[in-house]
Amino acid sequence: MRRTLLESLVHGPLTEPAPSPDQAALAELAKTVNRAARAKLGRSLSIRQVDAGSCNGCELEIHALNNAFYDLERLGLRFVASPRHADVLMVTGPVTKNMRQALLRTYNATPDPKWVVAVGSCAVDGGIFAGSYAVVGGVKDIVPVDLHIRGCPPSPTELLRGLIALLENVTGATR
Ligand code: SF4
Secondary structure, eight states, X not given: OHHHHHHHHHHOOOSOOOOOOOHHHHHHHHHHHHHHHHHHHSSOEEEEEEESSXXXXXXXXXXXXXXXXXXXXXXXXXXXXXXXXXXXXXXXXXXXXXXXHHHHHHHHHSOSSOEEEEESHHHHHOGGGTTOTTEEEOGGGTSOOSEEEOSSSOOHHHHHHHHHHHHHTOOSOOO
């Protein structure tokens, strides 16, 4: 035990250092999302995240957008607690049988105009969970999807690029 403690003091942790994100590029991406949202919607973008059966890997990346490190709310991206306040539904995971109805209800509760973004490879077609007795398919099998952001999981930067692509293709969106 004493030897292990001494070794850990001398050698330091064995974990890999966290990648240092390009702060300037991230801030620029977030600003672009906000500018595009204001141009198309006249206000900031509100996002409701729906976990339809994910392993939670995609959630970790989505939550990272809002943590103290990235802190993108300061640039106008907001995650909201109710679909009634959302412009975008960000759906992760394969859609499980247990979550099918909840996803449909969430979609129906979101006011028009609304957009659905399927996040992660599982959200496209079930991914590694496709064929499971508990899975009914990808997000597009339950609700209309406007954008797929692939990856397992996609990084915060890829999420922002996806939102920019979504907003750039939106037309006539004011509520
Ligand atoms: S895409 Fe990867 S990280 Fe996301 S829910 Fe599927 S297995 Fe998990």
